[in-house]
Amino acid sequence: MTGLSVVDLHAAHGRSPVLHGIDLTVPDGALACVLGPSGCGKSTLLRVLAGFHPAAAGQVLLHGRVLDDGRSRLAPEHRGIGLVPQDGALFPHLSVAANIGFGLPRSRRRARVGELLDLVGLPGLGERRPHQLSGGQQQRVALARALAPRPRLLLLDEPFAALDATLRAELRREVAATLRQSGTTAVLVTHDQDEALSFADTVAVLRDGRIAQAGTPHELYHRPTDAAVATVLGEANLIPAEAKGVEALTAFGPLPLVTPGATPTAALALLRPGQLRLTADPVDGAAPAKVIGSDFRGHDHRVELRPEAPGLPDVLIASSDRPWPVGSETYVSATGPVHLLPES
Numbered sequence: 138m139t140g141l142s143v144v145d146l147h148a149a150h151g152r153s154p155v156l157h158g159i160d161l162t163v164p165d166g167a168l169a170c171v172l173g174p175s176g177c178g179k180s181t182l183l184r185v186l187a188g189f190h191p192a193a194a195g196q197v198l199l200h201g202r203v204l205d206d207g208r209s210r211l212a213p214e215h216r217g218i219g220l221v222p223q224d225g226a227l228f229p230h231l232s233v234a235a236n237i238g239f240g241l242p243r244s245r246r247r248a249r250v251g252e253l254l255d256l257v258g259l260p261g262l263g264e265r266r267p268h269q270l271s272g273g274q275q276q277r278v279a280l281a282r283a284l285a286p287r288p289r290l291l292l293l294d295e296p297f298a299a300l301d302a303t304l305r306a307e308l309r310r311e312v313a314a315t316l317r318q319s320g321t322t323a324v325l326v327t328h329d330q331d332e333a334l335s336f337a338d339t340v341a342v343l344r345d346g347r348i349a350q351a352g353t354p355h356e357l358y359h360r361p362t363d364a365a366v367a368t369v370l371g372e373a374n375l376i377p378a379e380a381k382g383v384e385a386l387t388a389f390g391p392l393p394l395v396t397p398g399a400t401p402t403a404a405l406a407l408l409r410p411g412q413l414r415l416t417a418d419p420v421d422g423a424a425p426a427k428v429i430g431s432d433f434r435g436h437d438h439r440v441e442l443r444p445e446a447p448g449l450p451d452v453l454i455a456s457s458d459r460p461w462p463v464g465s466e467t468y469v470s471a472t473g474p475v476h477l478l479p480e481s
């Protein structure tokens with residue numbers, strides 16, 4: 138069953154159009170993510186969904202009910218939609234329990250607040266004030282507050298942006314688990330590709346107010362429709378290729394295709410950094426390359442290379458489990474399968 142359905146949605150700020158025909162479907166109980174750079178229209182989209190900004194045209198439906206069709210719109214308080222803002226926006230003078238229970242009927246408040254404190258992993262902290270909590274705990278309270286009235290849709294506006302990297306990854310895992318446990322349909326907006334790929338069932342890439350591509354995180358990462366989507370989702374090496382049967386002919390030799398047949402013949406092959414292998418000695422299909430940059434990232438090394446072979450871009454990015462000193466000579470080879478993108 139469809140939870141949220143956005144059909145050909147247009148929105149503007151004054152006379153400036155910002156959203157140009159957005160189509161987005163989120164099944165009931167699914168987690169969706171809208172990923173895009175600053176200024177592409179993510180917050181405007183969330184504000185239209187929440188009812189704080191009017192649609193200029195198109196439709197927003199929740200469980201089949203029209204919320205906005207460009208002519209009439211349902212008031213935000215009647216939509217059954219919860220919002221978790223970037224900074225949590227808790228009431229500083231109220232306890233955690235009072236923040237979570239704000240707006241709930243008195244008779245149900247106590248039990249529901251207790252339930253939610255357990256759900257977000259903060260049992261026993263109901264009497265604290267927000268300033269007595271860490272940033273991550275405050276965001277969990279904001280999530281609990283948004284979930285308290287059992288919204289039919291939860292909107293999350295870069296809710297982890299202010300947290301450090303480790304806490305951010307941990308909290309988004311917890312939040313995704315909490316939303317799945319409560320069966321809540323949710324839309325998260327972010328400019329962070331790791332967040333999008335790890336959080337959502339469906340990712341929609343928003344570019345200049347248009348959905349460039351939508352699909353599962355796996356589809357978008359491995360089968361982007363163009364080079365811009367490929368790079369929004371993570372580092373990408375794009376090398377000239379020609380499709381021939383089940384293979385792509387490249388400067389690294391023939392590599393198997395992800396989807397044989399349905400590709401342009403002259404194209405770019407997408408190779409993620411993990412598909413490039415570095416060796417001290419030449420192997421089949423390897424190109425000589427000079428190491429021009431190397432960063433240790435804990436789980437691997439990000440190695441920047443200048444290949445010394447025709448048919449390759451000026452710079453390649455590889456992932457290696459061992460360090461390669463800057464200035465050293467190496468050999469780079471590739472493993473498929475590869476996905477082909479149109480050349481321009």
Ligand SMILES: Nc1ncnc2c1ncn2[C@@H]1O[C@H](COP(=O)(O)OP(=O)(O)OP(=O)(O)O)[C@@H](O)[C@H]1O
Nearest residue numbers: 150151155173174175176177178179180181182328
């Ligand atoms: N209140 C406003 N009045 C006029 N223009 C606005 C207003 N709010 C946003 N805009 C413009 O609309 C466009 C989309 O802005 P929006 O805030 O939706 O983008 P965003 O993707 O959420 O960006 P960010 O990630 O930086 O928050 C931008 O060009 C922005 O300058």
